[in-house]
Amino acid sequence: MTRLLVSLVLFSSASFSVSAWAEQSVLELLSDEQNLSPQALMLKVEKEYSGVICDFEIDVENGELIYEVGVIDTERETLTEFEFKAKDGGLINQKVERLEAADKYGLKAVILIEEMEQTFYSLVDKAMEDRNGHIVGAKIDHDLGISYLEIKLIDAMGKRKLAFDIKSQRPLPLLTWD
Template sequence: MRYWLLGAMMMVGAASANTSLFNLLSSGERIDPLTMMEKVEAEYPGYIAEFALDLKEGELLYEFDVINSEENTLTKLTFRAADGSMVVQRNSKLEADDHDELEAVKLLERKQMSFSELVRLATQKHQGKLLEAQLEHDLDISYLEFKMVDENGKRKHAFDVHKLKPLPMLQWER
């Protein structure tokens, strides 16, 4: 009985945290993530390969990884969600573990499509707020994996970059 009660309490705590996060993202003044993506695409060379929303010390931040395939570089950017001001910029050379994202970026380049366009297309039929989006390449498939949150919790989805359609076999709740 104690284990059942503990499990129920943990599920209520997780649901409450998801609801609080959703409420935080639904209220308050902040720049829309897609608007911030478009700004990054306009101001930095390369393609966004990853977006993540982070909460540090009560401040909402947007984090981006931008891959420049021509220069073989990775730029990590962090901005304040409230006003879009830069917090951190780090530049480095691509490493071996960046290969999967690089493959997906190259497909986006060939399709002449931006990351923000892909995210907009992938998320248009989903309710909630975007938490994360990352390009992946696995089993010879390039896809966008993204996580959204609504009042019912977080959900992960996958969207095929080549076919521009959802990958239902990769949808799961969390």
């Protein structure tokens, strides 16, 4: 029994070390000025592709920072998923699918963004006012009658999330946590 407990403690601390190391690695990649910032890539996507960004995530593949972006086109009723290299914004992969029932909540938020003549980037920019940190993820959603933007951030202090009401253009304090 003692061996099992010691093994669990060692395994738990090893998992924590790997997680802390992974966070540090991601932070270093996001801080590398040779990479496009997430916001710069969002602007590029909005300029070059039709539709509204509904989802943004980062990934690390073979030590290289990759940006994954989802775009909903309400006219074509499609969801396009892109992968871009952070180094130069080069397109790695693009997949287009018809919108499905599971996409309806994101679609509600996209329609509101279009009606308000906003962009995903402008919402992210507004939500990030007076906030520091690197964006590791951002998505729009609609729940409990509220369309909102959720942003995941990382900095030297760790990870945190914030939520931003699309319609009122204000933070959602009940959904903001560190």
